[in-house]
Amino acid sequence: MIDEFPRVRFAPSPTGYLHVGGLRTALYNYLFAKHNNGKFILRIEDTDRNRFVEGAVENLISSLKWCGLEYDEGPDIGGSFGPYMQSMRLELYSKHAQELIENGHAYYCFCTPERLDALREEQQRQKLPQAKYDKHCLHLSKEEINENLESGIAKVIRLNVEPNHKIVFSDIIRGRVEFDSNNVDDQVLIKSDGYPTYHLANVVDDHLMKITHVVRGEEWLSSTPKHVLLYDFFNWEKPEFAHLPLLLNPDRTKLSKRQGDVAVEDYRAKGFLKEGLINFVALLGWNAGDDKEFYYMNELIEKFTLERVNKAGAVFDLDKLNWLNAEHLRKKSDEEILPMLKEEIIRASYDMSKFSDDYLLKIISTMKERVSFVREYLTKSPYFFEAPTEYEQSSIQKNWKEETPEQISKLYDAFTKLNNPTKEDYEIALAKTAEELNIGKGKLIHPLRLSVSGISTGPGVFDLLVTLGKEETLKRIKTAIGKIKI
RNA sequence: GGCCCCAUCGUCUAAUGGUUAGGACAUCGCCCUUUCACGGCGGUAAUAUGGGUUCGAAUCCCGUUGGGGUCACCA
Numbered sequence: 001m002i003d004e005f006p007r008v009r010f011a012p013s014p015t016g017y018l019h020v021g022g023l024r025t026a027l028y029n030y031l032f033a034k035h036n037n038g039k040f041i042l043r044i045e046d047t048d049r050n051r052f053v054e055g056a057v058e059n060l061i062s063s064l065k066w067c068g069l070e071y072d073e074g075p076d077i078g079g080s081f082g083p084y085m086q087s088m089r090l091e092l093y094s095k096h097a098q099e100l101i102e103n104g105h106a107y108y109c110f111c112t113p114e115r116l117d118a119l120r121e122e123q124q125r126q127k128l129p130q131a132k133y134d135k136h137c138l139h140l141s142k143e144e145i146n147e148n149l150e151s152g153i154a155k156v157i158r159l160n161v162e163p164n165h166k167i168v169f170s171d172i173i174r175g176r177v178e179f180d181s182n183n184v185d186d187q188v189l190i191k192s193d194g195y196p197t198y199h200l201a202n203v204v205d206d207h208l209m210k211i212t213h214v215v216r217g218e219e220w221l222s223s224t225p226k227h228v229l230l231y232d233f234f235n236w237e238k239p240e241f242a243h244l245p246l247l248l249n250p251d252r253t254k255l256s257k258r259q260g261d262v263a264v265e266d267y268r269a270k271g272f273l274k275e276g277l278i279n280f281v282a283l284l285g286w287n288a289g290d291d292k293e294f295y296y297m298n299e300l301i302e303k304f305t306l307e308r309v310n311k312a313g314a315v316f317d318l319d320k321l322n323w324l325n326a327e328h329l330r331k332k333s334d335e336e337i338l339p340m341l342k343e344e345i346i347r348a349s350y351d352m353s354k355f356s357d358d359y360l361l362k363i364i365s366t367m368k369e370r371v372s373f374v375r376e377y378l379t380k381s382p383y384f385f386e387a388p389t390e391y392e393q394s395s396i397q398k399n400w401k402e403e404t405p406e407q408i409s410k411l412y413d414a415f416t417k418l419n420n421p422t423k424e425d426y427e428i429a430l431a432k433t434a435e436e437l438n439i440g441k442g443k444l445i446h447p448l449r450l451s452v453s454g455i456s457t458g459p460g461v462f463d464l465l466v467t468l469g470k471e472e473t474l475k476r477i478k479t480a481i482g483k484i485k486i
Numbered sequence: 487g488g489c490c491c492c493a494u495c496g497u498c499u500a501a502u503g504g505u506u507a508g509g510a511c512a513u514c515g516c517c518c519u520u521u522c523a524c525g526g527c528g529g530u531a532a533u534a535u536g537g538g539u540u541c542g543a544a545u546c547c548c549g550u551u552g553g554g555g556u557c558a559c560c561a
Binding site: 461 | 487488489490491492493496497498499500501508509510511512519520521522523524525553554555556557558559560561
């Protein structure tokens with residue numbers, strides 16, 4: 001436990017949706033905060049006006065909330081350190097950039113994009129190991145700078161990185177990391193449109209919002225020296241850093257849209273449970289050190305520590321997600337599943353009024369061990385929602401013989417005599433019929449299943465009959481006798 | 487290419503100098519079940535590589551190889 005209660009943030013850029021990699025980052029931040037009785041903060045990094053996407057923030061928030069990642073401070077709920085949208089904090093960044101200019105740690109740059117392009121090209125042509133800004137504008141005279149400023153030509157503010165020294169910081173996950181300042185570029189801090197870049201904004205905000213731990217993806221590791229420099233230039237205490245390993249495609253490249261679904265909303269739409277997704281994502285790069293794999297959120301909170309986060313990237317393995325999702329679904333009570341099933345029934349545009357809760361509950365208990373998604377109650381056992389209109393061809397070939405219609409008719413007669421039958425009643429009636437016919441029970445069971453369900457797989461036949469009810473069962477047998485042709 | 491990070495079964499991972507290198511998913515086989523699942527039992531399958539250090543290395547150090555990230559007025 002950390003003595004001071006930690007404050008961590010999830011700071012996404014609102015580019016449209018919540019990426020599962022972002023979910024993992026958000027989750028680890030959340031778990032770390034909750035485990036240590038700290039605060040979890042949502043901050044929107046919308047400093048790139050070119051990447052503005054309508055509705056992206058709302059979408060992000062709704063995905064986060066669906067997953068159960070409630071934040072203590074954020075753009076829609078406020079907090080003591082707001083606003084939580086960087087686009088609403090512009091004066092703060094320029095004020096701090098000014099301070100840096102006064103100290104000589106930053107400087108105005110008036111170079112045109114054309115000059116910068118040419119510079120890069122030239123450096124590439126010379127095969128210089130590292131393409132960097134050449135500090136051209138650092139050497140401008142006071143007069144030149146003032147003249148440029150007054151003339152109103154486009155300007156940016158750059159970080160003034162001193163050459164020839166080591167920048168060292170420590171990362172909770174990776175240990176000591178060292179960079180040579182010669183490899184750190186004079187990063188733009190304030191763009192020509194007056195907006196800050198990520199590097200300035202995240203440092204200023206993390207400081208002002210009293211963030212104690214920066215937990216973010218590994219893609220930020222190589223720009224961390226710039227942030228470290230900024231903290232030093234401002235004379236601010238640095239937060240702890242923890243750079244999380246990346247989530248990968250099956251081919252081990254960074255998880256991308258091209259190779260499958262990456263948005264949380266995609267998984268939600270496909271019918272994954274938030275419990276399954278969270279459980280799965282939590283295990284991508286972290287484990288408690290034991291064999292436990294099935295977790296609820298509260299258990300994750302209890303067990304999670306950053307020290308047990310792995311260093312290496314993890315492949316997003318759909319097979320395991322499917323399995324965990326099925327585990328979570330099976331652990332739910334029938335009553336919990338009921339409303340979810342109703343939703344799917346409506347989505348499938350069946351007439352809900354035809355199905356009583358009692359009937360649906362029976363379906364749930366009989367199918368529970370056979371489904372991995374709520375939707376599969378419909379797709380794996382459509383016969384509970386409408387009588388079969390077709391019969392599986394392979395099962396007909398295997399189970400429907402010339403003598404079958406007559407035998408099944410006998411079974412029909414036996415069932416007719418039953419009064420409010422239980423599973424056992426059906427079973428006894430069938431056994432007796434088989435005996436009278438002098439045939440094995442299988443000769444009746446398989447055709448019976450085919451008749452009432454149209455397919456050859458599913459719950460035990462007698463459970464199936466009980467769920468369907470006597471009337472419906474008889475009706476379906478009769479129909480089948482008439483319709484199934486060898 | 488420069489810089490940085492990383493490396494245990496196909497995949498997620500355990501083993502913080504001494505284990506027959508463990509578990510889970512996937513896969514295969516058997517059992518349960520006159521179906522399909524669930525469940526149970528079992529099998530195949532890994533320390534990238536070369537050097538050190540050590541009585542002893544998956545574990546510590548160095549090299550190699552491989553992979554990834556990053557090198558924007560994007561985050």
